[in-house]
Amino acid sequence: MRSSILILCLFILAGCNRMVVGVFGIHPYDHNVTWEKKDKLARRMGIKQHDYLVLHHRYARRVEERRGKEPDKHVQAKYQPLQLRWYSPGGRIQWIVPNCDVGGFPNLRWDHFGLPDTLIAPLSSRAYADSAWTITEDLLYMSERKNGLPPTHEVAEKGHLLVYWT
Template sequence: MMRLHIAGLCVLLSTGCGRMLVGLAGMHAFDHDVTPAKADRLAQRMKIPAEEDLVLSQRYSHHLEAMRGTMKEKTFSVMYQPLQLRWYSKGGRAQWIIPNCDVGGYPNLQWSRFGLPDTLFANLHCRSYADSAWTLADDLRFMTSRTTGEAPVLRQDVDGYLLVYWSYFMGRQSVRLARHIHKWQENQGRAVEVRFVNVDSLMMGVDKPEVE
C-alpha cells in the first residue's frame, strides 16, 4: 500500500506503451529486482563518494504513516517521490523539498528549472512542502551508510544540509541528477553538507535492496 503514494510513477504501467515511455526515460521497470550489485553499478555511474552514500530504511514509511495526520497531505505525498532534493537550514529545519513530479521534462527531467547545475533554488510551491516541525534528525534516524551500515555523521560547521533522494528504478534520471549536484557542489555547494540517499527499499517494501 505504501507504494501507491509514490506520485510521478504513473508511466510505470504494464502496457507496451508504458514500458516504452519508461525505456525512453532511461528508467527501469517498477517490478525489476534490485540487487546490491545493480544498485552499486548505478551508484558508481553517479560517482557517489562513500562518505555521502546512504540508504533509507523501510521503517521510514511506517513513521510517515504515523505522522500523516499531523502534516499537510501534499507534504505527505511528496515524501514518497523516488527523486527529490531536501534542503535543511544550518539548524536542521526543513526549508524546502523539490520532488521529481515538480521538475517536469521528458525524456529527461529538467532540473535547470531550479537553477542546476550552476545554482540551486526552490520556488514558493516547493517551499510550501516543507513542514516546519520536520527536522533533519527525523530523516537521518532512518538512514545508514549504504556500504558500512553505520549511522550517518554530519558536520556541524556548514551553512545547510542537502539530501538527494535517488533510486535504481529511476535509472538515467538518478545519474543525471547526481551529475548536476556534483557540478553545483563545485560551483556553490562547498559549504553545504550533501548526502545521497538510496530509497529503493522504500519503494520495494523491503529493508535495503537485497532481493536476488
C-alpha cells in the same frame, strides 16, 4: 507523435503519482534489485562511499503518520523516487523538490529551478517541508552503505543537501 502526446498528457495528469515513473527513466521499484546493481548505479552517479546513505523501510511509516494531517499531494511527494531536500546549517528542513514537480520531457529539467547555477526552490516546494523536521531526525532512518552504521550529523556552514535516488 500521437503516443508522445499521450504520454505527455499522462505525465501532466499523474502529478506526483508513480504511474509513468518508468517512462521517464526513473527506477521503478524492482523487487529483485540487488545491492550489486544499486552500487553499480551509485558508481555511475559518482557517489563517494562516505556520501552514500541508505533509507530504512520504516521511514515509510513515518510518512504515513502524516497522512490526513497534510494534503495528499504532500504525502505523495515524499514517496517520489528522486528528491532534493535542503536543510539550514542548523539542520531544519527548508524545502523538498520531488521529481514530479521538476517537469521536462523526455528528461527531467532540474535546471528549471536553477541547477547548476543556483539552488533556489519554488514556494510550493517549501510547503512540502514540515519545519519541525530536522536532518538529525531524518538521519535516524538512514544508515551508511559502507558500514551499516547510523550517519552522523556534520556541521555545514551554508546548509545540507540530501539527494534521494533510486
